Amino acid sequence: MSVERRKFLKLAGLTAIGVAGGLSAKALAQEAGLVDTAAATVGDTAETPSSPLRAKRWAMVIDVKKCREAGNCTECQKACHLVHNVPEFDNPKDEVKWIWREPFGNAFHDQEHEHLPEDVKHTMTPVLCNHCDNPPCVRVCPTQATWKREQDGIVMMDWHRCIGCRYCVAACPYGSRSFNWRDPRPHIKKIQADFPTRTRGVVEKCTFCEERLVRGQLPACVTACKAGAMKIGDLEDPDSEVRKLLAERFSVRRKPALGTQPEVYYVL
């Protein structure tokens, strides 16, 4: 399926939801206390009309030092998981995660050594899909249910086409893909009406909040981060915030030797 057709279907779908009572359904659900407007919790509202944010190549820079100084909080994870209807399970086996925190030694296993400063060792590093330029998950998917968007490099996921073979999960060197081992819906605390929930048996992952970028909003994690540790921007634009950060500070990427060209950068 071409990018144009996907785009069309998505636009058509969104329009249909909006027109055919999606809003009133949301209002009803809100009244019943079942749902919450996701956007409100991350500082802005979905209804704000704004021009789409565009980039030739979206990339993220995470200032891990700021995470540390902010006491390794979990605001990014909470916001992301809330707006995207990510379920919460009691056991780690069934877990679904889009963005979460890992000890430095787990996120950067090949960079760890015993004489690292204590605070670095104990930094909880936010990890998410790296939106690789050379994504192994896309290479292995037998149905093209996951693909890299040509216009901005975001690695996308089609939950309606995914057959649940989990080949992409086996191929991702970052453990960034989750599978719905059980029906996620009963495990979503408050369902957000403006984002789809998933069914069991499909893979899902972070999509750099492409649904927010197109509405002119920054990703939920970036907005939610009180420390300002997360920046997103156009890697191809020399004046972008991410490029400036990368020019000023020393940065690392996860498992660079694998040649996947991850587009999430960490400054320590």
Added chain:
Amino acid sequence: MLEHALRGDKRYWSWVIALMAVMGAGVLFYLRQYNVGLGITGLGRDITWGFYIAQFTFMVGVAASAVMVVLPYYLHNYKAFGKITILGEFVAIGSVIVCMTFIFVDMGQPFRIVNVFLYPTPHSMMFWDTVALGGYLVLNIIISHVTLGAERKSIAPPTWIKPIIILSIPWAISIHTVTAFLYAGLAARPFWMTAILAPRFLASAFSAGPALLILVCFILRRFTKFDAGREPIQKVAQIVTYAMAVNLFFVGMEFFTVLYSNIPEHMSHFQYLFLGLEGADNLVPWMWVSVILGIVSLGMLTVPETRQNDQTLILACVMLFVSLWIDKGLGLIIAGFIPNPLHHVVDYVPTIPELGISFAIYAMGLLIITGLYKIALSVRKQLG
């Protein structure tokens, strides 16, 4: 010819009914998995492929091994295999169907599996594996149907079948090679990222599969009037011996590369399998049993006295088959996931429903092979 499978004595029907009972239980377990999701298996966020995919991988080998009797018979005109070639081909048919069913039950959205054909994806090894397995099944069905049909009419098989038989030889190699490529190309999983994985797969297949065929011949001799004869069994035993020697040599290569290079990312998986890692050690006793059975069985097969004695040959074949089943059907797939890419160590145990479904799939394979053998042996009996 199918009517032959529907006529049989009491013993035949009790065997068939027993298999069907196991299959019925499996269907109930599968319905539960279908309704709840793969969460009822031992799989989870860290170990995403397990018992099902491991059985698929092992059985691809059993399917591919038919080539070890097809090749000498058709390519080198080795007449002694005339009686057992069709048995090998029928094992291949049953095994490929077993493989496909294991893949099917491992899918999160099984009825979307048609998407593999609706959106053919040449850069995915899974697409090529589907093509290879499907093609191999079709080839074996055509070949066995045509050759057995000709045998029934006591005429020579038509000449057009010969190129198809020749094609089935490299095709058999391809199914296990492409299956190895499923794993060997993943930078995320250092345990599988070895160029020797496909050769290893073939060597283990060409020993485990023919060993099974030997056992089948002895079972048929015990329970039916069919006797494969001493020469073909002894010849297959030699094939098993050489293939097993090559297989153990290849495994030794893996050990050398990993242990001498000392790369932690590669070593940790071997540590998990043979010593245990951070408290995770479910497979340690299994793997040692596999190594010991593998070495002892090769020894027994190499010594002419124990290879030529029916009792010790049977014992060696059982030990070899179990050894390779543990290696591929338990260790190989699971160890790829432990430790995970974030270096967390989580152990895996298949659950009762997972095992129930797996037993049912194996029972189905046995039922298919039983039916096909019944047909072949009845045809031969009529011929006298």
